[in-house]
Amino acid sequence: MSSHPPSSGDVRALYEEFPYPLPNSGTEPIYDVAMGLDLVLPSLDDCQVMDAGCGxxxxxxxxxxxxxxxxxxxxxxxxxxxxxxxxxAKNHECDNVSFRHAEIGGEHLGRDFDLITSTGVIHHLADPAGGAAWLQQHLKRDGIAYTWYYHPYGEFDRLLSRRLVHTLMDHSVEDISKTVLADLGLALSVEQYGTRTSFAEVSAETQLAADADAYLHPIVNAYRFQEAADFFRDGTDWTVVHGINWDGGSSLIDSDHWAEGEFGTLASSDLFQSGRLREVFAGMPPEVQLDCVELRLRPTGFTLLSGNEAGLDRCTAQTRANVRNANLLRMSAC
Known part of the structure; x- marks a missing residue:
């Protein structure tokens, strides 16, 4: 039985056994972040980019x-x-990428970055606030952070199942970690976060890595939009919701175009079929509109963008509109 709170060492041990997101180098790269960034920063020319927790x-x-x-x-x-x-990287002849063995929240790397991506990492840290602060300490003054989190509404059932798994493992006299998921019939759906992009190669090995991350992980937190944004209050001027994932779907947020929705962005008609309710939604303050998005769609995950005023000129018009309308750092924590 476990007698200590989970630590970063426990998390490291999981990933040494089950590398994530895909467990071998013979698979294809995943392009969801690359596609998402294309709608944030028009150019990355001459930029220094860090992927924190690259797996x-x-x-x-x-x-x-x-x-x-x-x-x-x-x-x-x-x-x-x-x-x-x-x-x-070698297989794909990437000579513009390097790697460093280091821990988020540890020593400063001695350099700053124009862009930091960190997807599905902060919510697995023993000290999430410290990890988010570490990211901000590595941003240039006009740098942008692109981070992704679990949301408690859409992840409710999965997190209950994860808790059951850990309760059973903690009270078993033998190691049942290799069999408990099969015994419970648990497997993460390829549609859990809206698309199959993270399951580019659906194999038994890939499914096992995803299931281990979903149910065996020793540390899992889930946040509402505002709760995750609050991690960035001390080191940035603005934080906005860039995109959301839910079981079977995903979309970007464009708070200037709720009524009609641009291609790939969420529209009020995606939330409410009733024209009357869409009118009510249109009259709400931006922070309440985001509350409605959470309550109606019950996301499984979401992406935040964070930065300082100096970085806004680098961003797309859509990102600037979101900052103008729905900067979560102007809002009180719920």
Whole structure:
């Protein structure tokens, strides 16, 4: 039975056994972050980019291939994951990406970045606030942070199942970690976060890595939009919701175009079929509109963008509109 609170060492041990997001270098890169960034920053030319908690590097290599003239650094504390990442980069002839063994929240890396991506990492840290502060300490004054989190509304059932798994493991006299998921019939759906992009190669090995991350992970937190944004109050001027994921769908947020919705962005008609309710929604303050999005769609995850005023000129009009309308750092924590 477990007798101590989970630590970063426990998290590292999980990823040494189950490298994530894809467990081997023979698979294809994942391009969801690369596609999402295209609608945030029109250019990454001459930029320094860090992927904090890059894992096996599949999203990082996807970025490096999308932006061959940009320098990328992947940071992770799992040697096994980094070995997969290095081999993946070699397989795809990425000479604009390098890797460093380091822990988020540890010593400063001695350099700052124009862009930091960190997807699905902060919510797994023993000290999430400290990890978010570490990211902000590595941003240039006009730098942008791109972070992704679990949301408690859409993840409610999964997190209950995870708690059951850990309760059973903690009270078993033998190690049942290799069999408990099969015994309970638990497997993460490929549609849990809206698309199959993170399941680019659906194999038994890939499914096992996803299931281990979903149900065996020793540390899992989930946040509402405002709760995650509050991590960035001390080091940035603005934080906005960029995109949301839910079971079977995903969309970007464009708070200037709720009524009609642009391509790939959420519209009020996606929330309410009733024209009467859409009119009510249109008259709400931006923070209440975001509350409605959470309550109506019950996201499984979401992406935040964070930065300072100096970085806004680098961003797209859509991002600037979101900052103008719905900067979560202007709002009180719920």
């Amino acid at each position: 096996t590097g599949h999203r990082l290599v996807g970025l490096a291939l999308q932006y061959p003239d940009t320098e990328f650094l992947g940071v992770d504390f799992s040697e096994h994951s980094l070995s997969v990442a290095r081999e993946l």
